[in-house]
Amino acid sequence: MSVHTRSEGQAGAGRQRNVAPPARWRRLAHWRLWRRRTLLVHLIGFALIVLVPALLFSAYLIVQFSQQQQEIAAAQVNDTADIISNAVDREIYGLLTSGRVLAASPTLVDDRLGQFHDRTAAALAGTFTTAELVDRNMNVLVDTQASFPSATERFGDEALVQKVLDTQQPSISGISFREKRGEFVYQVGLPIKYRAKVNYVLVLSKATTSFEAVIADRNLPSRWSAIIKDGAGKQVFAAVTSDGGTRARQISYDNPSIIEAIGNDGMGNDLIRASTVSNLSGWTTTVAVPSAVIGRPVMRSWLLLVGVGALLLAFSVALGITFGRRLADPILKLSQQAEKIGRGDPATMIATDIAEIAQVSKVLAQASRERREAEEQNRFLMREMSHRAKNQYALIAAIARRAANESADTTQFLATLSEALNSLARSADLLSSGGWHSVSMAELVKTQLQAFKSGNEQILHDGPAISLNATAAQTIGLALHELATNAAKYGALSCPDGHVAITWTCGEKLTLSWRESGGPSVTPPRHSGFGTLVTQKMTARGLGGSVDMDYAATGVVWVLTAPLDAVVPRQEAAEGGEAAKSGD
Structure with a gap:
C-alpha cells in the first residue's frame, strides 16, 4: 500500500511539473504580447497621438476664449453702466432745461399765475411731467394736475424746496411715491428769482417709468439687468432683458439688490457687475449679467469639443481598425508565407495592393523557389x-x-x-x-x-x-x-x-x-x-x-x-x- 501511495504522489508531482511550464509560457506569451503590440494597436495609438494634441490645443483655445469672454463681458458691463448713467443724466438734464425755460416765463414776474398755469400745462402735455409752483411757505400755488386756482395745500417734499431756497440752485430729489399721481416719481426743483430774491420754487415731477425707454434704447443683451438707485439707496428703476426686449422689474423699494433685478431664473448669484455714480444726480446705476450667461458660449464650445472629440476618437479608432486589418491581413499572410519557407513547403506570392508587402512577398516566394531548387x-x-x-x-x-x-x-x-x-x-x-x-x-x-x-x-x-x-x-x-x-x-x-x-x-x-x-x-x-x-x-x-x-x-x-x-x-x-x- 505504501509503495502504491508513493507512486501516486510521484505521478501527481509529474503532472504538476507538466502543468507548470505551460502556465509559465502563457505568462511569457502575455508579457511578449504586451511588449510587442499588434499593428492594430499601433495604428490606434498613432491616431490618438495625432488626435490628442489637437484636442488639447482646442481645449486651450476654449480656455483662452473663456477668459477673453469674461474680460469682454466685464468691459461691456462697465461701459453699459456708464452709458445708462449718462442717458439718465441726459433725461434729468432735459427736465432741468425744460424747468429753466418755464421758470423764465414773464408771467411769474407780475404774478400772473393763472396764465403761467395754462402755458405750463400746455407745454408739458404728453410728457408725463407735472409742474408745481411752491412759495417760501411751502404752499402749492400752481399745480398742472389740477385746475387753477387749486385748493391750498402744502408741498410734500419740503426738503427739496428748502434746499433750493437755501442754495438758490437747482436740485434733484430722490424717489418718492406721489399718491395724487399713483406712481413713483423723481423731482427737479428750480429757483425763481426776482430782484435777487427767491420768491418761488418750480418743481417738475416725472414718473420713473420714463427710464424704461432710456434703457430699452441701449439694446442690452439677453439676461442682462440694470438697476438705478437714488442717493438714499431707494429704487429709481430696475429692468431686465429677456425674449429680445427690456421690461421693468418690480423689486424692493428700499435698498434693492441687483440680484432681485435679475430674478430667480436658475442662473445663480455669480454675477459680472459694474456700477457708476452720476455727478449730476448722485444716483447709482448698476448693470449685471450672470456669469452663466457669458459661460454659455464657452459651455457650448466645451460640449462641441467633447462631442467632436468623441466623434473624432471613434472615427480614429474605426480608421485604425479598418487600416489595421487592411495592413495586418497581408502581414499575417506574409508571416505564414515565411513559416512555410521555414518548414520547406512551397510558398507562393500573396495577393495584396500594398507595394512594399507585395515586394517582400515576391522576394520570399523567390527565396522559396530557390530553396526548393537548392534542396533538389x-x-x-x-x-x-x-x-x-x-x-x-x-x-x-x-x-x-x-x-x-x-x-x-x-x-x-x-x-x-x-x-x-x-x-x-x-x-x-x-x-x-x-x-x-x-x-x-x-x-x-x-x-x-x-x-x-x-x-x-x-x-x-x-x-x-x-x-x-x-x-x-x-x-x-x-x-x-x-x-x-x-x-x-x-x-x-x-x-x-x-x-x-x-x-x-x-x-x-x-x-x-x-x-x-x-x-x-x-x-x-x-x-x-x-x-x-x-x-x-x-x-x-x-x-x-x-x-x-x-x-x-x-x-x-x-x-x-x-x-x-x-x-x-x-x-x-x-x-x-x-x-x-x-x-x-
Whole structure:
C-alpha cells in the first residue's frame, strides 16, 4: 500500500511539473504580447497621438476664449453702466432745461399765475411731467394736475424746496411715491428769482417709468439687468432683458439688490457687475449679467469639443481598425508565407495592393523557389556523390584485386595500390573543384603528370579544350599515371633525352595518344601485368572504346579511341549530338 501511495504522489508531482511550464509560457506569451503590440494597436495609438494634441490645443483655445469672454463681458458691463448713467443724466438734464425755460416765463414776474398755469400745462402735455409752483411757505400755488386756482395745500417734499431756497440752485430729489399721481416719481426743483430774491420754487415731477425707454434704447443683451438707485439707496428703476426686449422689474423699494433685478431664473448669484455714480444726480446705476450667461458660449464650445472629440476618437479608432486589418491581413499572410519557407513547403506570392508587402512577398516566394531548387540540387548531388562513391569503391576494389593478383609480395601490392589511389585522389580533387561535374583534359594531364615534371621540355601536351565527365577523368587519369610511371621506370622519362608527347582530338570520337621518343630501346613485356590491365583493358572497357598499344623500338605509343558521349558531360554530349545532326 505504501509503495502504491508513493507512486501516486510521484505521478501527481509529474503532472504538476507538466502543468507548470505551460502556465509559465502563457505568462511569457502575455508579457511578449504586451511588449510587442499588434499593428492594430499601433495604428490606434498613432491616431490618438495625432488626435490628442489637437484636442488639447482646442481645449486651450476654449480656455483662452473663456477668459477673453469674461474680460469682454466685464468691459461691456462697465461701459453699459456708464452709458445708462449718462442717458439718465441726459433725461434729468432735459427736465432741468425744460424747468429753466418755464421758470423764465414773464408771467411769474407780475404774478400772473393763472396764465403761467395754462402755458405750463400746455407745454408739458404728453410728457408725463407735472409742474408745481411752491412759495417760501411751502404752499402749492400752481399745480398742472389740477385746475387753477387749486385748493391750498402744502408741498410734500419740503426738503427739496428748502434746499433750493437755501442754495438758490437747482436740485434733484430722490424717489418718492406721489399718491395724487399713483406712481413713483423723481423731482427737479428750480429757483425763481426776482430782484435777487427767491420768491418761488418750480418743481417738475416725472414718473420713473420714463427710464424704461432710456434703457430699452441701449439694446442690452439677453439676461442682462440694470438697476438705478437714488442717493438714499431707494429704487429709481430696475429692468431686465429677456425674449429680445427690456421690461421693468418690480423689486424692493428700499435698498434693492441687483440680484432681485435679475430674478430667480436658475442662473445663480455669480454675477459680472459694474456700477457708476452720476455727478449730476448722485444716483447709482448698476448693470449685471450672470456669469452663466457669458459661460454659455464657452459651455457650448466645451460640449462641441467633447462631442467632436468623441466623434473624432471613434472615427480614429474605426480608421485604425479598418487600416489595421487592411495592413495586418497581408502581414499575417506574409508571416505564414515565411513559416512555410521555414518548414520547406512551397510558398507562393500573396495577393495584396500594398507595394512594399507585395515586394517582400515576391522576394520570399523567390527565396522559396530557390530553396526548393537548392534542396533538389543538394538531393541530386547527394545521390550523385553516393553514386560516385560507390563507383570509387568498386574501382578501388577492382584495382586492389588486380594489384593483389599481379603483385609478387605485399610490398609491391601496397606500392601499386598506393600509386593508383594517389592518381584517383588527384582526379577527385580536380572533379570536386568543378562540383564533380567535369574537368578539362589539359588540367587532368597537368595534374596527373605533375609529379613527373609535367610542363618541362620532356613532357608536352596539346589539344583542343574539352571537358571530361567524372568517369572518364578518373579512368583516363589512372591510365596517364600508369603510362607515366612505366615511362619513368623503363621508358622515355627514365633518361634526360627522352620525350613524351600527349595529344588529343575530338570529333565524333575522342582520340588521345601517348607517344614516347628518345628513350631506351623498347622491348615488349613478356607477360601482362597490372599496368597493362589499367592502360588497356580497364580503360577500353570503362569508356566503351578501344586502346591500341604499340611497343615500338623508338618508344611506346598508346592511343585511346572512345565515343564522345562516353567521356564528356551529358549536357555537352547532347549539344554535340545536336550540332552533329545540324551539320549533317
